[in-house]
Amino acid sequence: MQLRMTNQREIILRVLRSNKQHLTADELYDVVKKLMPRISLATVYRNLEILSDAGMIGKLEISGRQKRFDYDPSDHHHIYCAVCHRVDNLPDNCQGVKQKDLGRVRGYSVTGYRLEIVGICPDCQALEEKEKKGDE
Amino acid sequence: MQLRMTNQREIILRVLRSNKQHLTADELYDVVKKLMPRISLATVYRNLEILSDAGMIGKLEISGRQKRFDYDPSDHHHIYCAVCHRVDNLPDNCQGVKQKDLGRVRGYSVTGYRLEIVGICPDCQALEEKEKKGDE
DNA sequence: ATTACTGCAAACGCTTTGCAAATAT
DNA sequence: ATATTTGCAAAGCGTTTGCAGTAAT
Numbered sequence: 001m002q003l004r005m006t007n008q009r010e011i012i013l014r015v016l017r018s019n020k021q022h023l024t025a026d027e028l029y030d031v032v033k034k035l036m037p038r039i040s041l042a043t044v045y046r047n048l049e050i051l052s053d054a055g056m057i058g059k060l061e062i063s064g065r066q067k068r069f070d071y072d073p074s075d076h077h078h079i080y081c082a083v084c085h086r087v088d089n090l091p092d093n094c095q096g097v098k099q100k101d102l103g104r105v106r107g108y109s110v111t112g113y114r115l116e117i118v119g120i121c122p123d124c125q126a127l128e129e130k131e132k133k134g135d136e
Numbered sequence: 137m138q139l140r141m142t143n144q145r146e147i148i149l150r151v152l153r154s155n156k157q158h159l160t161a162d163e164l165y166d167v168v169k170k171l172m173p174r175i176s177l178a179t180v181y182r183n184l185e186i187l188s189d190a191g192m193i194g195k196l197e198i199s200g201r202q203k204r205f206d207y208d209p210s211d212h213h214h215i216y217c218a219v220c221h222r223v224d225n226l227p228d229n230c231q232g233v234k235q236k237d238l239g240r241v242r243g244y245s246v247t248g249y250r251l252e253i254v255g256i257c258p259d260c261q262a263l264e265e266k267e268k269k270g271d272e
Numbered sequence: 273a274t275t276a277c278t279g280c281a282a283a284c285g286c287t288t289t290g291c292a293a294a295t296a297t
Numbered sequence: 298a299t300a301t302t303t304g305c306a307a308a309g310c311g312t313t314t315g316c317a318g319t320a321a322t
Contacts, residue, residue: 002275002276002322003276004275004276004277004320004321004322005321006276006277006278006320006321007320008277008278009277024311025311025312026311038278038279039278039279040278040279040280041279041312042278042279042280042281042312042313042314043277043278043279045311045312045313046277046278046313047277049313061201065197066310066311066312067311067312079244088244108215108224108256108257108258109256109261110215120244120245121244122244125245138297138300138301139301140295140296140297140300140301140302141296142295142296142301142302142303143295144302144303145302160286161286161287162286174303174304175303175304176303176304176305177287177304178287178288178289178303178304178305178306179302179303179304181286181287181288182288182302182303183302185288186302202285202286202287203286203287273322274321274322275320275321275322276319276320276321276322277318277319277320277321278317278318278319278320279316279317279318279319280315280316280317280318281314281315281316282313282314282315282316283312283313283314283315284311284312284313284314285310285311285312285313286309286310286311287308287309287310288307288308288309288310289306289307289308289309290305290306290307290308291304291305291306291307292303292304292305293302293303293304293305294301294302294303294304295300295301295302295303296299296300296301296302297298297299297300297301
């Protein structure tokens, strides 16, 4: 089964890449719909799955919530905001994360690991500041 | 709002603790239903949420799949099997994981982190060995 | 010409919710 | 007595799928 570069697929890829965020399927759908009003949400889902299987984009399955898709398919870590759920890429040289050599833990053969750091992003910190002031 | 120790809640807690696995809501429901046939799945969901909010059990939200609940609410990491999705607790002294002092990465205020190690559990390794032999 | 892909609508799996009745405090 | 909790059924959400038609190779 060879991939065909349909208009839909091309636009989905272009939007994801130019947007440079970690969008969910429906966020992406909202943007794409403006460029191609008749596209269906199912097409977006299907293409995101196909593109990530093909290694052209990354798929983020973070902790029980909606999947997000990453314009950057290379191996890297993420940081996400506990408040607004936005996700950012983490710099490669993030130390203390290189223990793939955890080796065999509890008899498991370790094939990979995922480090998720939870925090509050600058924007939400600012918002919280504002709210605090509003409450006074 | 103070917690009431209903029969339902007590049984849910007891099953989770005695089972000592990381069960999903419906796995737990299946077990509990044998002891209390008229209990509803919604009650199980509600109680698991309440109990984890109260810090009496832990909630595991792993990568886009079903939530699992942990009899042990203390802070620790998990290892899960990429094949059968079973989850085990990780020993505390797992080194290289103590970098809560990643500090302020990208302007985020870091409130926590989650390390998910992906591997294949002993049982599944054994099964794969068997299958390999079967294929020959 | 062939076969991957599309849009639509309907179904899916897991989880949450509104309600009136039941029960723990 | 009074609030929390229950069971039920229905709705919710994100996602997937069957289908007949459309379009890329």
